[in-house]
Amino acid sequence: MALVALGLVACEPEFDNSVEENEGFYTNGEADFSNYVALGNSLTAGFADNALYIQGQENSYPNILAQQFSHVGGGEFTQPLMNDNLGGLLLGGTEIQGTRLILDVGVSGSPSPVNIPGDPTTEITNTLSGPFNNMGVPGAKSFHLVAEGYGNAAGVPLGQANPYFVRFRSSENTTILEDAVAQNPTFFSLWIGNNDVLSYAVSGGTGVNQTGNLDPSTYGSNDITDPNVFAQVFSSQVSALMQSASGGVVLNIPNVTDTAFFNTVPNNALVLDASQAASLTAYFSAVSQVFAGVLMSQGVPQEQAVALASQYAITFNEGPNRFIIDVPVTQTNPLGFRQMTEDELIQLQVDQEALQNGYGSVVITPMVEQVLAILMQGGTPSPEEVNILFSAVSGLDDGDVLDSAEITEIETATTAFNATIENVAQANGLAYVDANALLNQVADGGIVFDGGMVTAEFATGGAFSLDGIHLTPRGYAIVANRIIEAVNSTYNSTVPMVNVGDYNGGPAIGSGAQ
Amino acid sequence: MKKLSLVAILLLFAVTSYAGGYRVSTQGQRALAMGHSGVAVVNSAELAFFNPAGLVYLENKINISAGMTGVISNVKWQNEMTGGFAETESSLGTPFYLYASYSVSEKLALGLSVYTPYGSSVEWPTDWAGSHLINNIDLQAVYIQPLISYKITDNLSVGGGPIFVTGSVNFNRSINRTLTDEQGNRSNVEVDASGVTNFGWSASAMFSPIDSLRIGVNYRSEIILKAEDGEATFNNVPNSPLAPVSNGRVAFNAELPMPAELTIGASYEFDKWLFAFDYNRTFWGVYESLDIDFAPENIPDSFNPRNYKDSSTYRFGVQYAALDKLDLRLGYYFDESPVQSGYFAPETPRNDSHGFTGGFSYQISSKVAIDASFAYLRFEEVDESYDHYQENGQEVSFGGTYKSNAFLPGLGVTVKL
Known part of the structure; x- marks a missing residue:
């Protein structure tokens, strides 16, 4: 009887060419995907709905990419997962970041974003033991990737360190880039620079345009980074990563004015x-x-x-x-x-x-x-x-x-950053994704998928999560597909793309009632 | 040598007998070993299913056949565009039969049959890529039928009887492609109905123009199983009026047809050999749509077009009386799928199939024989999709490449008193 059972198990149906075994479907081309490390900010971390939480991290574009890279020799992909699906952070037991947003229908009957009820359980001083493939750190600007002590808990209350990096840095004085390079990545993605203009924009332009000031240690948190500072740190980051990597992909900076954050309340309301x-x-x-x-x-x-x-x-x-x-x-x-x-x-x-x-x-x-x-x-x-x-x-x-002068400052800086990103990509033969054009397409018309259209409409458009800046899983899946396209064409690989419709584009819904 | 050839036969032809849709053709080990042909074969109480008109020709006063088949089916899916793949849990269905006939007089026999001609058990990994269509299904229908068989002339008889059906279904799928609760668990619905009953009938005739040749015809009526006040349970739905439904149980109504089947066939005996051929026409066209009507008006009903078409099955079998006590059987059939292109839903992922069957009967005593059969069902690899899933008012396709097979080892007993 056992023999019969064994025989039956052995008689599973077999495809002529199996996707699972990758029998001739996909190739890695000239890239080595075996150890993929992702660098960036909140967009890379999988931040959504104004928080980092497990479900968002699982739908981060690097995690989506890693699943697809697994068809072409990609190895295990680890992420510094949060402790819960609520989001929010604790420092020494005190809440320093609130929970994620959900769309709640309160007593008024009209849906509006509120914090999901519950107490955050992610204590940032409980340092996780890495290394982690996803090195995305919410809030990081370009120069923060090379800032020593950016993961030192003592610096968090002073605004000198980042609570998200505190969670998984290898040591108090290390830098994000150091921890990434130490993993000897064979392939990397780098999407950095958004916050170098975004925090200025989100503050309504209350920060300072630091163009001309080459010392980022003197910058305030809402300032625009000097384009030369950006160029210097960005190219040094790529050089450091290229020491071990067979290749990589960089993404440029979208216009912050294309986000739902700035397009939901019309100026003629x-x-x-x-x-x-x-x-x-x-x-x-x-x-x-x-x-x-x-x-x-x-x-x-x-x-x-x-x-x-x-x-x-x-x-x-x-x-x-x-x-x-x-x-x-x-x-x-x-x-x-x-x-x-x-x-x-x-x-x-x-x-x-x-x-x-x-x-x-x-x-x-x-x-x-x-x-x-x-x-x-x-x-x-x-x-x-x-x-x-x-x-x-x-x-x-x-x-x-954002008045017209501020918008011009942001556009000028963004254009300068993007010129650097494209030049560095070309100089190093990297795959390059024009995320600026992509988000522009989302904001101006939309992107078709098998279940309809993804637009920049707040809460319902499918691209932006409830904070209006970070993407939904569907938005991140669209980014992942663009990256795959660029990687395939640069490295002659044939990494398969994901079906965007399988990723949630709906607003996170729930009840704000305690 | 004989033993060796038997083993060889079993290994070579140990092959399946399923049929398209959710028809499971395992209504007798002797017939199944011959490609599930038997409408014109007078051999045992299996006639109660294949052709009740033939019961009157059985030589013994009392004839009993009973058996059970293990249906082990496997389905794999992959999509080379996305790199997605999945396979079903190797499920074990256990269709069974119990037939008895009693010869009242030379012209009249009475019978009783209990059998399970329809059923399905498919279990995909929970939350797989097609979970908005199905996570798992378990469908069963038991037919219970009293029979009468009457000999009009020496070479012509008729038979039939009313059918009582009791069925059950359990089905789970995700509510849509992406919705989760606050913890990230996929929102799903489980539909459950049992003790669903209805009536039908079957009628048949058998004719022998010459001694060695029999011709049979059997018709079994369509029976619609109407689940009324079944129980649908919504799980893992986020707590919000913006969600399409709320967690909890509601009543539902749904209908599932057990289609009518017409079989015509012939058998020919020559020395130690018996050759049989059956043609089945299954009237699957009745299965247009699986509609689930949830009782609360605020829950959108679920419409799932199926658009099956009538389909045919061609069955061939041969029996060889190898020894006094041993009959060997082989068979083959070609089973046409009722599923049309674009309607290939992973709940019944069946395309056209080839069934290879074999088996034997061994007479343990003058009254008791053991019947064994083994069937292997081979499906061609197929690129197909289900194109009629509705999302925001538009049809979304789910497809890829499917490959399935099934093994049906079966054991039964034939008693003649």
Whole structure:
């Protein structure tokens, strides 16, 4: 009977050519995938929904790649997995990062992202024993990969170290690059530089553009990195990795303005009915008139005063109108506000409730109405009343907006970084992925897959997770496929691609109730 | 030498007898060893299934046949575009039969049969690439049938009887291609119904134009198993009104057809040899769609087009009376799949197949014989897909290359009193 059983087991059906045994389907070409190491930031780590958590890590693009590389000689791929599916971090038992976002339908009935209930259990001082193939460290900028002590827990409260790297660094003083090179990777991926512009963008441009400052140790966390600093560290990283690697792939930096983070709240979301539009127009007309009067009372010639004040006679129409933003007070804009221009952007986390209550336009209180009434009757307001009138303007804060100057700074830096990345790729014969073009395609039209279309639409588009910046598993799968394409064409390999539709593009859903 | 040749036969032809769809052709070890042909063979109580009209020709007063077959089937799937691959757990189905006939007079015999002509057991790895179509299925149907067999003239008889069916099904699949709960576990639904009953009938005739030649015809009616108030359990669904369903149990209604089958065949006896041929037409066209109607109105019903077509099976068998007490049998059949291209669902991953069968009967005593059979079912490797899975209102294909086989060792006993 045992013999019969044995015989039956041996009689499994066999394919003429088995994918499992790789009987002639896939080749590694000129690349050696046996020890693949991934370097990068949150995108490489599998960060999603504003947190790192196990499910996200399992769907990181390096992990997807490693599964496909396994068909062409790829070995085991290890990741510094978090302790749970909640996300969030503890330092010495104190929570330093919150849990991941889920889309919750609260009492209001309208879905909105909230932190998933629960307490994080990932204690960063419980250092994991590596090495790990996925060296992606959320928050890392280009120069952080070569920053000593970036994994030293003592530096975390001071902002000098990264809690995610603390979890799996080999020693307190090591660098990310050192730990990567020590693994003698045969193949690598490097996607770094996003945070060198992104943190500036997410802060609403409140950081400093450090172009011209070659000492990154003096940078603040929300600053734009100098392109020469980027070029220097990026090419040194590639050189270090190429000591052992047969090849690698680099990805360039997407435009942060293509993310859902900056494209969900339109700058013209000030929707008015006819009477609201008329009263706002009347208000700003009054501001303009009164301000001209103030200027003239200070001795400014009438013509000049009217010309300067006319910029505040902003008109509003029934339907969508652009918001008002605060800008620095200057001689040409003495009141320090203006209406947004067409290309300027509002970030995802702007206070929606405040927007409903006049934030971004005017907060008309009864006292303001009184002043307007005085003006209607042809009266002259007192200086206090003028002050009441002017201070009713509630422009969007700098931190909630990317204005056109900031956007230009970001674009200039991104273009410079990307030129470096492409040049270094070419110089080293590396596979190169234009992630910038890819995300642009997602934002502008979309990418077709077997179950529909992946777009940049927040929560429902399928590309961006609930933080609006990091990708969904489906988004990461699209990136993985692009990488495979580039690797195959560079190294004459035939690594199979994944089916994007098998990866979740839906928003993480759940209940915010405790 | 004889022993050796027997072993050789078993090794060479130890081959299967399944049939397309979820039909499992194992309704008698003697017939199965001959390619499952038997509509015109008068040999044992197996006639109760193959052709009840023939029961009246059995020589003994009481005839009993019983047996069980182990159906060991394996399916492999791979997709060379993605590098995905999977294989089913080697499942063991155990279809059985029990037939008895009693000769009332020279012209009249009565019988009773219990058999399991339909069933399926397929278990893919949980959450495999096609889990939105199926994780696993276990389908069983037991037919119970009282029979009458009546000799109109010496060379013409008719038979038949009503059929009572009791069936059960258990089925699990992921709710869609990607949904998980908060812990990353795939959301799935398990559908379970048992004690589903219905009635049908069969009728047959047998005619012998000359002594050595018999011609038989048998028709078994279609029976639709209607599961009413079955139990569907949703698991691992995230706790959100945005999820398509909620965790928990709901009632469902569904229908699964056991299609009608028409068999026509002939047998010819020559010296120690018996040759048999059967042609089956299975009216699978009735299986248009597997629709699951969940009782709560807010749960979307599940529509799964199947669009089977009627299919044919051609069966050939030969028996050789090697010794007084030993009959050897061999058979072959070609089984056409009812599954049309683009409807190849991994729950019944069957394409056209070749069945190779062999077996023997050994007379232990004057009254008792042991019947053994072995069948091997060989399916050609096939590139196929199921193109009618709905996602967001559009059809999503799941396919690749499938390769399956099945082994059916069976043992039975024939008693003649």
